[in-house]
Amino acid sequence: MSRLLAYLDEALTSLWRNRMRSALTMLGMIIGSASIITVFGISRATTSGIESTFGSFGTFPVIVEVDPTQNYPSIAQIHYSDVRPVAQALQAITPWVIPQWNRSYLTTYGNIRDYPDVGATSGFHDDGLAMSQGRKIDQADVDSAAHVCVITSDLATEFFGNGNAVGNYLRINGGRYRVVGVYANIKGSFLNSAVGSSTIAIPYTTFHRDVSSSPPDFIFIYAPNGMDQQAGQIAVATLQRLHGPGAKYLTASTSDFLKSFENVLNIVGTGLAAIGGVALIVAGIGIMNIMLVSVAERTREIGIRKAVGASKNDITLQFLIESVVLTLLGGGIGSGIGLLVTIGGVSLLSKELGEVIIPYALIIAIATCFSFLVGVAFDTYPALRAARLDAIEALRL
Amino acid sequence: MNDAPVIELRGIVKIYTSGPLELEVLHGLNLTVQRGEYVAIMGPSGSGKSTLMNLVGCLDRPSRGTYRLDGVDVAGLDDNALAAIRLRKLGFVFQGYNLLGRADALNNVALPLFYAGLATKERRERAMARLAEVGLADRARHKPSELSGGQQQRVAIARALANDPAVLLADEPTGNLDSATSEELLELFSKLHGNGRTILMVTHDEGVAAHARRIVRLRDGNIVADAQR
Ligand SMILES: Nc1ncnc2c1ncn2[C@@H]1O[C@H](COP(=O)(O)OP(=O)(O)O)[C@@H](O)[C@H]1O
Ligand SMILES: [Mg+2]
Numbered sequence: 130m131s132r133l134l135a136y137l138d139e140a141l142t143s144l145w146r147n148r149m150r151s152a153l154t155m156l157g158m159i160i161g162s163a164s165i166i167t168v169f170g171i172s173r174a175t176t177s178g179i180e181s182t183f184g185s186f187g188t189f190p191v192i193v194e195v196d197p198t199q200n201y202p203s204i205a206q207i208h209y210s211d212v213r214p215v216a217q218a219l220q221a222i223t224p225w226v227i228p229q230w231n232r233s234y235l236t237t238y239g240n241i242r243d244y245p246d247v248g249a250t251s252g253f254h255d256d257g258l259a260m261s262q263g264r265k266i267d268q269a270d271v272d273s274a275a276h277v278c279v280i281t282s283d284l285a286t287e288f289f290g291n292g293n294a295v296g297n298y299l300r301i302n303g304g305r306y307r308v309v310g311v312y313a314n315i316k317g318s319f320l321n322s323a324v325g326s327s328t329i330a331i332p333y334t335t336f337h338r339d340v341s342s343s344p345p346d347f348i349f350i351y352a353p354n355g356m357d358q359q360a361g362q363i364a365v366a367t368l369q370r371l372h373g374p375g376a377k378y379l380t381a382s383t384s385d386f387l388k389s390f391e392n393v394l395n396i397v398g399t400g401l402a403a404i405g406g407v408a409l410i411v412a413g414i415g416i417m418n419i420m421l422v423s424v425a426e427r428t429r430e431i432g433i434r435k436a437v438g439a440s441k442n443d444i445t446l447q448f449l450i451e452s453v454v455l456t457l458l459g460g461g462i463g464s465g466i467g468l469l470v471t472i473g474g475v476s477l478l479s480k481e482l483g484e485v486i487i488p489y490a491l492i493i494a495i496a497t498c499f500s501f502l503v504g505v506a507f508d509t510y511p512a513l514r515a516a517r518l519d520a521i522e523a524l525r526l
Numbered sequence: 527m528n529d530a531p532v533i534e535l536r537g538i539v540k541i542y543t544s545g546p547l548e549l550e551v552l553h554g555l556n557l558t559v560q561r562g563e564y565v566a567i568m569g570p571s572g573s574g575k576s577t578l579m580n581l582v583g584c585l586d587r588p589s590r591g592t593y594r595l596d597g598v599d600v601a602g603l604d605d606n607a608l609a610a611i612r613l614r615k616l617g618f619v620f621q622g623y624n625l626l627g628r629a630d631a632l633n634n635v636a637l638p639l640f641y642a643g644l645a646t647k648e649r650r651e652r653a654m655a656r657l658a659e660v661g662l663a664d665r666a667r668h669k670p671s672e673l674s675g676g677q678q679q680r681v682a683i684a685r686a687l688a689n690d691p692a693v694l695l696a697d698e699p700t701g702n703l704d705s706a707t708s709e710e711l712l713e714l715f716s717k718l719h720g721n722g723r724t725i726l727m728v729t730h731d732e733g734v735a736a737h738a739r740r741i742v743r744l745r746d747g748n749i750v751a752d753a754q755r
Contacts, residue, residue, distance in 0.1 A: 139640060146628035433624050436585060437638045437685065438613025440606045520585050524624060 140450040147423070151455060154419045158459025158503070159466065161412035162496055165405025166467025167474070170492055172398030174475045176391065178485035189383030190349035191361045192229075193368070196377035205376035208344050209337050211368060215348055218367040222360050223352045227251040227333045228345030234302035236329065238288040245284055247301060247340065249333035261285075263295035263310030266332050270309075274334035279310040283326040299329070304339050306331065357382035409499055412459075413507035420452055420511035424518075431515050432523025441516040448515050452508035453501060460500025468492060530597045532692050532724050533559040533582060538591035540577050540747075551577050552747045554591065559693070559726060564719040566735035567728045569744030575728045578744070579697045582726060583618050584608045596692045613641055617686025621698040623678040625670040631657060631681045632666040638688040656684040660714060676707035683714065687723075694718065696727040700734055712737045 144151045193215075195205045209228055216226035233244045252266040261282050270277050278299060285294035285308075294308050306329075314326075331340070352360035361380030369376055424431070431444060439447075471487060479485045540552040551574045559565055569575050580586040581593065584600060587608075593600045596615050603611065612618075625634045635653035644652065657663050660680040670678050679699060686694055696715070700708035716737055719725055727738060735741050743751035 135640060135643075135646070138646065142629075142633075429624070430626055433626060434637065434641075435609065436583075436612065436618050436620075436624070438609055438616075438641050438689070440609035440641075442606060443609070443641055521580055524620065524622075 136446055136450050137454070140447060140454050143447070144451055144454060150419065150423065154416055154455050155459035155462070157412035157415035158409075158456050158500065159463035161405070161409040162460040162463030162500060163466040163470070164408050164463075165402060165499070166464045166492055166496055167470045168401040168405045169398065169495070170467060170471030170487055171474045171478075172394065172401055173491070174471065174485045174487050175478060176394045176398065177488075178475075178478060179394065180391065181485075189387070190351050191357045191364070192381045192383070193348040193350065193361060193364045194346065194379050194381075196379045199375075199377040201375075205368070205372050205378060206344055207346075207348060207368065211371055212345070212348060214371060215350075215364050215367045218363050219350060219352075219360055222356050222363070223350060225251060225351035226364075227349050228337065229333070229347040229349045230336060230341060230343075231346045232341060234340065236288075236302075237300045238297065241288050243284075243287060243327065245280075245327040245329050247329045247331065247336070249336040249345075250279070250330040252332055259313035261311050261313040262293065263308070265310055266330060271332040271334050274332060274338050276304060276306045276335060276339070277309045277331070278306040279312060279330045280308060281312050281326050281328050282314050284329065285311045287327070301329065301331070302340050354384075357385055406499075409503055413456075413503040416452060416456065416503065417507040417511060420448065420508050421514070424448070424511050424515040427515075428518060428523045431518050432520045435518070435520035436524060444516040444518075445512045448512035449505065449508055452512070453504035456500040456504030457497070460496050460503070464492065464496035467496075531558045531594070532561050532563075532596055533557065533726070534592075534594040535582070536592045538578075538581060538588045538593065540574070540581065540586075541589040550747065552581075552588075555747075555749055557742065557749065557752075559724065561692075561724055562719075562722055564715070564725045564737075564739045565727070566738035566741045567726065567744060568730060568732070568735050568741055570730065573744040574747040575730075575744055576697055579695055579726070579728050582693075583616055583695050584611050585618075613638060614689055615692045617683075617688070617691040617694045619679070619682050619686050619694065619696040619699045621701040623670070623675070623682045623702075625678055625681055625685075627670055630667050630669050631662060631673065631684075634670070634681055635684045635688055638685060642689050652688065653684070656687050657681070659687065660684045674707070675703050676711060679703065679711055680714065683711075683718075687718075693724045693726055696725065698728055698730070700729070700731070705733075708734065 193207075195202050195207060199205065207228075212226060212228045216224070219226055227249060229249050231246070231248075233246045236243055236245055236247075250266045252268050252271040260279075262285070263279070266277060266279055269275070278301065280288075280294065280299070288294070288299065289297055294311050297308050299306050299308060337345075348364060350360045350364055361382065365378045365380060368378055434444060468487075468489075471492075475485050475487055535555055535557040538552055538555040538557075539550065542549045542551060555578065567575050567578065577586075581588050582595075584595070588601065591601075595611065598611070600608070600611060626637065629637075632650065632653050635656050636649040639649040639652055654663065654666060657666055660683050662677060662680050662684065665673060665677060665681075670681070673681065679702075683694075683699075699715075700711055703711060712734060715725060715727065719739075725738075727734075729735050738755070740754050741751070742749055
């Protein structure tokens with residue numbers, strides 16, 4: 130160990146004696162590792178940001194709707210009464226099957242008027258959404274078709290300012306609804322704007338009885354993990370039993386979509402990291418080239434060292450340590466730069482993406498391993514060449 | 527063990543091959559050097575003096591013949607073992623000094639001590655002592671470029687002595703020096719010899735050889751004379 134430290138000392142001294150060349154050698158390494166770390170860091174951070182954004186949005190249903198491209202869509206029209214048989218068919222998989230509408234209605238509080246989206250909720254499944262005030266719609270609300278609602282925080286601010294929203298009454302499509310809860314903001318403006326941040330949720334029973342007698346636009350099925358596809362198939366089969374085999378339906382699974390979205394992000398990230406890897410290999414070849422030049426330039430020095438008693442192993446080790454010190458230093462500086470760029474880029478992205486995690490430990494581990502490997506891989510040949518030099522020939526120069 | 531010769535060459539042949547050409551440079555030399563001797567090897571240019579020194583210095587292997595150094599049969603050793611022999615038992619001084627240009631005198635002298643595995647502090651102390659021995663204690667922090675030729679050669683001698691070798695080998699050590707400086711350097715060799723060092727020195731200069739106690743003459747790869755003085 131102390132022997133290794135002595136070699137390190139000797140290597141550092143030698144690198145310092147040739148500091149100009151050492152710095153130039155490191156440059157390729159700095160650029161290579163800075164780019165790989167930047168690309169890797171930002172892509173990982175982006176993925177984590179998108180995951181956490183979707184995570185804060187709650188659980189996702191399988192959505193069943195009428196295929197609008199069929200010849201007679203009206204045959205396939207989903208009725209409120211279809212929900213019960215579909216739910217029965219899905220009993221073994223999930224109890225959470227509800228009708229859903231995609232409507233907006235005039236909503237007022239005193240003089241304040243707006244047309245927010247009004248959606249139905251079951252009250253019996255955990256939608257995973259956080260609340261900033263009050264409670265969610267519960268089973269009792271659904272059973273009694275109560276006139277209660279939960280609103281998004283944007284709507285709460287719009288109608289009630291910064292005060293307490295819970296306990297106030299909103300007039301929705303003519304009916305009077307008591308606000309029982311306010312959703313917390315979804316993390317990240319990216320999804321908030323995609324989904325719409327002014328939404329009112331009321332019990333689906335209430336929606337059907339008092340808001341709109343029109344048939345539901347969708348059936349939402351909240352299936353356990355990995356069951357989305359099966360649940361969708363059973364629902365469609367049941368609907369076709371009711372409406373005839375010619376009726377066509379579309380199913381969309383958000384979590385499937387999310388998974389493929391994540392996959393795409395991972396592939397893109399891996400691809401970009403691979404490009405960074407190519408940059409590192411180029412840097413490695415640069416290092417090999419410079420080390421070969423260095424060996425040629427230091428032929429006399431190597432001859433002297435050998436004449437004085439250095440063995441082949443001594444010379445090999447010395448050159449390897451020199452290049453590993455160079456690549457670790459270059460890789461370290463480059464990773465530092467890459468990390469700074471990542472932090473900068475992520476701070477820009479986090480406004481869009483919400484909670485973003487930078488995998489520091491992973492980045493440092495990868496940078497260290499890669500730098501070490503590049504140093505060893507690309508300097509073995511020059512180091513062996515140095516070790517094989519004939520001392521007499523080397524000294525004759 | 528102590529009575530055994532330091533150097534014992536028997537039937538040493540050296541053949542250089544380059545492609546199809548073979549050139550026999552040494553034709554079966556026998557040479558024995560006892561501990562404490564001061565030997566000059568003389569001969570015209572091209573007679574094989576350097577070739578002989580490289581063999582004795584374990585920088586090269588003979589094509590035929592046996593070589594015992596300090597009681598060890600060197601002929602059969604591999605590269606790493608030869609390196610260890612060079613490190614522990616031999617000190618080489620060259621005509622062209624061969625110092626590391628970017629390292630100061632102290633670090634040049636400390637180089638063999640590094641390969642011998644000494645700790646930094648010990649290296650510095652030993653190197654300093656060696657520099658004092660050659661009269662350059664006050665030049666320890668000077669780079670070779672800041673030293674005269676004679677001073678550089680003294681640093682080289684201090685380096686050769688660093689690991690307390692069995693033999694000090696010098697190939698034309700005064701070849702690059704003016705006569706006054708040569709004289710000073712030869713005085714240093716005589717002093718080292720007086721301290722019990724075994725010295726083997728190559729020269730083509732009779733005046734230089736006159737400082738040695740024994741002169742071995744080479745001609746075309748044969749020893750033609752070997753005389754004590
Ligand atoms: N590596 C080599 N390959 C071929 N011939 C060599 C080599 N080294 C030396 N010689 C030849 O061997 C002979 C002796 O050389 P050398 O030992 O250097 O002589 P000296 O030192 O006495 O001047 C010369 O003819 C030289 O050309
Ligand atoms: Mg010569």
